[in-house]
Amino acid sequence: MIKIEKRNDVSPSIYFLTPILAIFLTLFGGGIIFYVLGFNPLEALKFFFITPISDLYGFSELLVKATPLCLIAIGLSFCFKSNNWNIGAEGQLIFGGIVGGGVALLFYGHDGFYVLPIIILSGAIGGMIFAMIPAVLKTYLNTNEILVSLMLVYVAKLLLDYLVVGPWSNPEGFNFPETRQFSESARMPVLFDGLRIHAGIFITLITVFLSWLILYKTYLGFQIKVSGLSLKTAKYAGYKGKTMIIIVFMISGACAGLAGVGEITGPIGQLHRNISPDYGFTAIIVAFLGRLNPVGIIFASLIVALTYLGAETAQIFLQVPKYTGQVFQGMILFFLLGSDYLLFFKIKFLGLKKNEL
Amino acid sequence: MNTKLRVSEISKIYPGCVANDEISLEFGSGKIYALLGENGAGKSTLVKILSGVVRPDKGEVFLNDKSIKLNSPLDAKKNNIGMVFQHFNLFETLSVFENLSIDSDKKDEDLRLSVNNILKKYNFKIDLDIPVLNLSAGQKQKVEIIRCLIRNPKVLIMDEPTSVLTEQETEDLFVSLKQFSDEGILIIYITHKLKEVLSLCDEVAVMRKGKVVSVSKTKEEKIETLANKMVGENLNSIKKKINNFKYSEEILKISNLNFRSDDPYETNLINLNFSLKKGECLGIAGISGNGQSELFQILSGEIITDYTSIKFRDKEISKLNPRERREYLMAFSPEDRISQAAVPELKIYENVALNNFKSSNFFEKGLVNEKKIKEHSKKILSNFSVNTDNVEMKSQFLSGGNLQKLIIGRELITSPELLVCFNPTWGLDVGAINYIHETLININEQGKSSILISTDNDELLKLSDRICVIYKGKLSKIMYVNEVTPEKLGILMGGGSID
Numbered sequence: 001m002i003k004i005e006k007r008n009d010v011s012p013s014i015y016f017l018t019p020i021l022a023i024f025l026t027l028f029g030g031g032i033i034f035y036v037l038g039f040n041p042l043e044a045l046k047f048f049f050i051t052p053i054s055d056l057y058g059f060s061e062l063l064v065k066a067t068p069l070c071l072i073a074i075g076l077s078f079c080f081k082s083n084n085w086n087i088g089a090e091g092q093l094i095f096g097g098i099v100g101g102g103v104a105l106l107f108y109g110h111d112g113f114y115v116l117p118i119i120i121l122s123g124a125i126g127g128m129i130f131a132m133i134p135a136v137l138k139t140y141l142n143t144n145e146i147l148v149s150l151m152l153v154y155v156a157k158l159l160l161d162y163l164v165v166g167p168w169s170n171p172e173g174f175n176f177p178e179t180r181q182f183s184e185s186a187r188m189p190v191l192f193d194g195l196r197i198h199a200g201i202f203i204t205l206i207t208v209f210l211s212w213l214i215l216y217k218t219y220l221g222f223q224i225k226v227s228g229l230s231l232k233t234a235k236y237a238g239y240k241g242k243t244m245i246i247i248v249f250m251i252s253g254a255c256a257g258l259a260g261v262g263e264i265t266g267p268i269g270q271l272h273r274n275i276s277p278d279y280g281f282t283a284i285i286v287a288f289l290g291r292l293n294p295v296g297i298i299f300a301s302l303i304v305a306l307t308y309l310g311a312e313t314a315q316i317f318l319q320v321p322k323y324t325g326q327v328f329q330g331m332i333l334f335f336l337l338g339s340d341y342l343l344f345f346k347i348k349f350l351g352l353k354k355n356e357l
Numbered sequence: 358m359n360t361k362l363r364v365s366e367i368s369k370i371y372p373g374c375v376a377n378d379e380i381s382l383e384f385g386s387g388k389i390y391a392l393l394g395e396n397g398a399g400k401s402t403l404v405k406i407l408s409g410v411v412r413p414d415k416g417e418v419f420l421n422d423k424s425i426k427l428n429s430p431l432d433a434k435k436n437n438i439g440m441v442f443q444h445f446n447l448f449e450t451l452s453v454f455e456n457l458s459i460d461s462d463k464k465d466e467d468l469r470l471s472v473n474n475i476l477k478k479y480n481f482k483i484d485l486d487i488p489v490l491n492l493s494a495g496q497k498q499k500v501e502i503i504r505c506l507i508r509n510p511k512v513l514i515m516d517e518p519t520s521v522l523t524e525q526e527t528e529d530l531f532v533s534l535k536q537f538s539d540e541g542i543l544i545i546y547i548t549h550k551l552k553e554v555l556s557l558c559d560e561v562a563v564m565r566k567g568k569v570v571s572v573s574k575t576k577e578e579k580i581e582t583l584a585n586k587m588v589g590e591n592l593n594s595i596k597k598k599i600n601n602f603k604y605s606e607e608i609l610k611i612s613n614l615n616f617r618s619d620d621p622y623e624t625n626l627i628n629l630n631f632s633l634k635k636g637e638c639l640g641i642a643g644i645s646g647n648g649q650s651e652l653f654q655i656l657s658g659e660i661i662t663d664y665t666s667i668k669f670r671d672k673e674i675s676k677l678n679p680r681e682r683r684e685y686l687m688a689f690s691p692e693d694r695i696s697q698a699a700v701p702e703l704k705i706y707e708n709v710a711l712n713n714f715k716s717s718n719f720f721e722k723g724l725v726n727e728k729k730i731k732e733h734s735k736k737i738l739s740n741f742s743v744n745t746d747n748v749e750m751k752s753q754f755l756s757g758g759n760l761q762k763l764i765i766g767r768e769l770i771t772s773p774e775l776l777v778c779f780n781p782t783w784g785l786d787v788g789a790i791n792y793i794h795e796t797l798i799n800i801n802e803q804g805k806s807s808i809l810i811s812t813d814n815d816e817l818l819k820l821s822d823r824i825c826v827i828y829k830g831k832l833s834k835i836m837y838v839n840e841v842t843p844e845k846l847g848i849l850m851g852g853g854s855i856d
Contacts, residue, residue: 219725
């Protein structure tokens, strides 16, 4: 007989240490996979996790990837903390990108300091509006936000597809599915010559700080926390549940929209079919790896960003597909959930009693 | 087929409460036995022991003079003990037949044959191939009964079977139960409804506070005598206070309170009207599940109903949510202190911040004023003698009594004009109960009013100025406490009428 029991108290230090344990288990699991594939595990892991950031350029690339991941994950933490399961950040990112990109194309050829802020703002608003769809449907029609937000990802993707192939495609672009390159005034300033790291990182850092402020220092944050722990209590305390659902979705959508607009005005500089390598989905892993804590999410985004880079180097040096990156992301989540289970529950082995045989 | 079931000196002790204290009972086939008692009397524990869900600390169960071990529900099935629980264990989206075949080891064709025989024999009308969610509560219960009948049970235990049934379904059920009994199945019928005991059962065992207080033939009993045994007569030593509220002003007036729910486990409330005076405590008695929880939530504003009028100090508040009602100086202490009144994972001061007034300034311009909340919390901890002064401690480490003191303290420290509380001393030890009782008496003496919804009659008689009983969502007439006897309460709680 095996019995599973809930643990009464979990110490906070272990709560924040298990993600690190999960990362080590992932490295171990990854080593085994590489070994089975016929590589020297240590060397392969070195290619995966150390080579990519061994020079300044690599480090800048790490930050370029971590910027959107961190931003989206921060937004998602608002939803997840209050028991709202927004799975559609990818769609909100793309829609933010579409709106921001549309505005950027509108300002094509314009100069002026005001252009970029307007584009960024419109991207955030785009993501926000797109996230409000599942929120409003959930509050007024009782739909399941997981399904709606997830399905809207494909709506956004197809819309982007249509726009870059059809109405918004570059008139001088030989029918490639992409828009014009945005003008210089519509691009995120690059921080250092020769590196791709851009001003979007400041947006992310400011958002992290504001989120920390909201989550831990405001009435709204307190209400989010209480609703996440017990909806019954939130109701008893008289919090306006529906308004709160819409607010957390708006925050989360705005963050994803910002990430989208940061990508297209930053490293990409135009709209095309693949403006995001699933940042919106991967950010879910980042949010949980960072324990929905703003500081934790910063570290988690760096680690998960590394799996993106590692996959690219591994593709070059080891000739393995770049999807190994996703394998690593999957393993991180798997081991995190696994260690969490053991963190919150204990498994008791009871001897078989005679009469139970 | 002659079946004899005997339980001998069964005891089961939970932390802080003796659920079953040396229970010995004997049952024989051909009769329907009632197990009668209030909530918490220990009926459910005994039944869970008989069905293998709970293991007793002491004592034995004998089936036909053979000692049997019931370590799991499977053991109960093997010994032909069938059980129909109050809440159904059916898969809503599967068909009736699929539900039946899940835990049957017969082949599908054989199973269908035997199910059809049962349907024919007892005149059950159920389509086997429609999903369970399309069935009425009564039909679902029949599916559970069929599930037991397939195994040719010797003993059939029914736990509060009529709580979700309509009158007609109840009558049908009684006809079937009598039929089973005539065929030699031993039936044990758990209930707190006195009328059902008298109309259906042959013998009745009354339980109170974990003990069997009487076993008798129902022919020799009347509603009054059973009520007395169920509630207990040792209620004379209660401390009553002098009330002078009769002349004071009205503070709360409820008219046309109606509540309809689609959820079969919720109770509809039917046309409740009552009012409350300054300094008065109105007690609402009743067996749990008769609408108390719904009434509490409507008073607190967690449920907003149409057409109901709630006037508090001459202001219409029926559309306000709990936080807005608190601004009018109402306070609420719900039944479920662990998952509703407080959040165990939150620190003490965070739980205090749940009761937030504009004037308390816990949140200034949307920002948390931690210093203020902590000061306020310290005051509650010392004023209401909670046994800690560490406001940073997580509430889960408080004992039930201390948590309840914290909650009552949080609600009362703002000097509300009205406190609505629901089972405030449920599950507490004697010391904490006394403390809460004194506190509740104190607020009345200070001219504040209270509504006490409780399933504990001792408590109601001790604290209330007027008492009424809620039964199936309806309120009885409101009586002054000196006109009320435990007998009368018992009759009203069981659905009977007085005068």
